[in-house]
Amino acid sequence: MDSTELPADSLMRVAVDLVILTVVDGVLHVALVTRGIAPFRGRPALPGGFVRADEDLAQAAQRELAEETGIELGSGHLEQLASYGAVGRDPRGRVVSVAHLALIPAERLRGGGDARTADWCPVDAVLADAGRLAFDHARVLADGLERAASKIEYTSVAASLCPPEFTVGQLREVYQAVWRRPVDPRNFHRKVTSAEDFLVPVPGGRSHGAGRPAQLYRVGPATLLRPPMDRQTIN
Amino acid sequence: MDSTELPADSLMRVAVDLVILTVVDGVLHVALVTRGIAPFRGRPALPGGFVRADEDLAQAAQRELAEETGIELGSGHLEQLASYGAVGRDPRGRVVSVAHLALIPAERLRGGGDARTADWCPVDAVLADAGRLAFDHARVLADGLERAASKIEYTSVAASLCPPEFTVGQLREVYQAVWRRPVDPRNFHRKVTSAEDFLVPVPGGRSHGAGRPAQLYRVGPATLLRPPMDRQTIN
DNA sequence: CCAATAGTGTCTTTCAGACACTATATA
DNA sequence: TATATAGTGTCTGAAAGACACTATTGG
Numbered sequence: 001m002d003s004t005e006l007p008a009d010s011l012m013r014v015a016v017d018l019v020i021l022t023v024v025d026g027v028l029h030v031a032l033v034t035r036g037i038a039p040f041r042g043r044p045a046l047p048g049g050f051v052r053a054d055e056d057l058a059q060a061a062q063r064e065l066a067e068e069t070g071i072e073l074g075s076g077h078l079e080q081l082a083s084y085g086a087v088g089r090d091p092r093g094r095v096v097s098v099a100h101l102a103l104i105p106a107e108r109l110r111g112g113g114d115a116r117t118a119d120w121c122p123v124d125a126v127l128a129d130a131g132r133l134a135f136d137h138a139r140v141l142a143d144g145l146e147r148a149a150s151k152i153e154y155t156s157v158a159a160s161l162c163p164p165e166f167t168v169g170q171l172r173e174v175y176q177a178v179w180r181r182p183v184d185p186r187n188f189h190r191k192v193t194s195a196e197d198f199l200v201p202v203p204g205g206r207s208h209g210a211g212r213p214a215q216l217y218r219v220g221p222a223t224l225l226r227p228p229m230d231r232q233t234i235n
Numbered sequence: 236m237d238s239t240e241l242p243a244d245s246l247m248r249v250a251v252d253l254v255i256l257t258v259v260d261g262v263l264h265v266a267l268v269t270r271g272i273a274p275f276r277g278r279p280a281l282p283g284g285f286v287r288a289d290e291d292l293a294q295a296a297q298r299e300l301a302e303e304t305g306i307e308l309g310s311g312h313l314e315q316l317a318s319y320g321a322v323g324r325d326p327r328g329r330v331v332s333v334a335h336l337a338l339i340p341a342e343r344l345r346g347g348g349d350a351r352t353a354d355w356c357p358v359d360a361v362l363a364d365a366g367r368l369a370f371d372h373a374r375v376l377a378d379g380l381e382r383a384a385s386k387i388e389y390t391s392v393a394a395s396l397c398p399p400e401f402t403v404g405q406l407r408e409v410y411q412a413v414w415r416r417p418v419d420p421r422n423f424h425r426k427v428t429s430a431e432d433f434l435v436p437v438p439g440g441r442s443h444g445a446g447r448p449a450q451l452y453r454v455g456p457a458t459l460l461r462p463p464m465d466r467q468t469i470n
Numbered sequence: 471c472c473a474a475t476a477g478t479g480t481c482t483t484t485c486a487g488a489c490a491c492t493a494t495a496t497a
Numbered sequence: 498t499a500t501a502t503a504g505t506g507t508c509t510g511a512a513a514g515a516c517a518c519t520a521t522t523g524g
Contacts, residue, residue, distance in 0.1 A: 005272075006248055006327060010285035013245045014320070014331050037240075050245035053329060057320040083318045083333045085249070085292040092241060094288060096249050096331070098318045169475070187514065189477065211475025212521040227512075230462065235514050404502070422487065424504065446502025447494040462485075469486085 012085075012094040016061045017048035017137065019081060019144030020069060020102040021178075022120065023161050028177040029106075030126055030141065031069060031118035032133075039091045040134030044126070046141065047118050048097065061100040068118045069104070076104040077160035081144055089136050099140045101147055103160040149178050154228035156198060159219035167207045167214035168192060168199075175229075184235040191229065197222035247320075247329040251296045252283035252372065254316060254379030255304060255337040256413075257355065258396050263412040264341075265361055265376065266304060266353035267368075274326045275369030279361070281376065282353050283332065296335040303353045304339070311339040312395035316379055324371050334375045336382055338395040384413050389463035391433060394454035402442045402449035403427060403434075414466045426464065432457035 020031035032044040047068040051060040061078060065071055078100060085096040123145065130138040152158040152175060159166065161174045172188045192199055197220040205216030255266035267279040282303035286295040296313060300306055313335055320331040358380065365373040387393040387410060394401065396409045407423045427434055432455040440451030 007285050007287075009288040010248045010250065011246050012249045012286070013241055014247045014249065015245065050242050051247070051320065051331075052242075053244040054322060056322055057318060057331070080317055082315055083292060085286065085333070087289060087291055096286075096292070096333070098320070098331070167476085184514075184516090185475080186477075186479095186516080190479095191513085193477090207476095208522090209475085210523065211473085212477080212523095214476055226467065227465065230513090232461065233513080402503085419487075419489090420502080421489080421504075421506095426486085428504090442503095443495085444502085445496060446500080447496095447504080449503055465486090 014051045015097045017046045017097045017099045022104050022106045023174050023177045024106045026173045028123045029120040030123050032121050033118050043134045045134035046137045057098050077157045078102045101144045105163050107163050156219050165216045179231045249286045250332045252281045252332045252334045257339050257341045258409050258412045259341045261408045263358045264355040265358050267356050268353050278369045280369035281372045292333050312392045313337045336379045340398050342398050391454050400451045
């Protein structure tokens with residue numbers, strides 16, 4: 001492995017940062033850590049860390065996700081978001097961060113408080129004070145939220161924010177939380193249940209709680225929703 | 236700039252690779268270089284190079300685009316695509332590549348032949364022998380093509396593949412080339428001309444050539460096409 | 471019973487697919 | 498005149514928005 005012919009000034013540190021989203025009681029939350037070391041000590045930041053020499057980008061993201069949330073990604077969704085490499089974004093030196101987006105069910109959260117684990121913060125509150133976020137994480141978070149909102153328009157990844165078996169009402173709550181707008185229950189029901197292979201009913205599965213019990217579903221083999229839902233237009 | 240506390244094994248080389256697309260005579264072309272040095276010497280590859288210490292990712296991509304095609308990106312479109320960081324993707328050592336997608340008008344091409352410049356290759360021919368591409372560039376190219384095809388569904392970036400003033404027919408040729416399928420001229424015309432602020436007619440601007448002269452348009456202020464076109468369903 | 475949520479049905483509007491037809495240039 | 502491309506109009510079917518109505522639970 002001779003790399004003498006490679007330019008030395010392209011040697012940089014490569015990190016992964018994670019936008020980890022979940023929905024708790026109809027409210028979108030993002031996982032944040034409080035930085036214990038400089039720079040930005042004491043400020044909220046996205047979970048993340050440096051990529052190791054023996055792992056690829058997705059592995060590094062999965063490792064950080066497990067370390068900060070305890071999630072092993074059995075259910076849940078993880079995808080690459082974008083890379084951020086402005087020259088001065090980290091005062092310690094040149095760091096290129098490959099941001100990832102994770103969508104995980106609320107039921108699998110483990111309690112925060114531990115310094116190593118992330119805290120779940122309502123996205124509205126975080127955005128109201130986005131200037132406190134370390135590095136360029138306000139931008140990364142904004143990009144992650146936009147990606148999540150657009151991706152549930154045409155895919156079934158919203159189910160990654162639900163438990164393995166869920167009702168149409170729970171799925172609708174996820175859409176409303178991510179889109180920050182109400183969705184008509186009846187039209188939503190018609191849309192998602194009539195889409196081919198999008199949801200598969202669990203035989204005999206019924207929800208409990210207030211109101212009429214609902215059919216339980218699992219996510220179906222169709223990962224794409226066609227035609228898509230349009231969050232701008234939708235009632 | 237003290238980085239002693241940073242882990243040494245996250246030091247990697249960071250590069251940009253470019254998927255540069257254009258449409259010549261209704262056929263989609265991609266810019267490829269022939270590698271003059273090992274590894275993959277003599278094999279076709281996407282244009283690219285290492286990021287310098289004093290430039291960010293977008294600047295590096297623009298610089299490489301200018302060096303390989305002579306395009307200064309007055310018109311044209313450049314966006315980040317994705318990052319590729321598998322451990323063994325470059326035999327010389329650990330290299331993380333941040334791929335970008337560029338869409339440029341055919342009229343601004345400059346002749347190849349020069350060793351420093353890229354050659355324009357029909358995408359069909361390249362895909363038919365994608366295994367010859369260096370590194371993981373077959374995958375990067377596939378991702379770039381998919382991104383281009385999906386992005387013209389809901390944005391006006393297809394106009395970046397046309398000259399500044401163009402006819403509806405030219406724009407339709409671009410869609411057909413990127414989607415690899417025919418599009419009904421009449422329905423397409425109705426769709427793009429009735430979309431608010433998508434195209435703005437050039438007063439008195441008329442095309443010449445075979446058939447009835449067509450109105451010339453410039454791309455309008457609306458960057459989004461709503462509702463989008465669906466390349467799966469479209470006639 | 472009432473409140474709450476699940477689920478069905480229906481009317482209307484919008485818009486895409488298909489395609490006839492007209493308009494205006496070049497060969 | 499023949500041919501090619503531009504552009505308009507019209508019919509039909511799919512699907513979304515709006516919303517009435519029924520179904521089935523818990524309190």
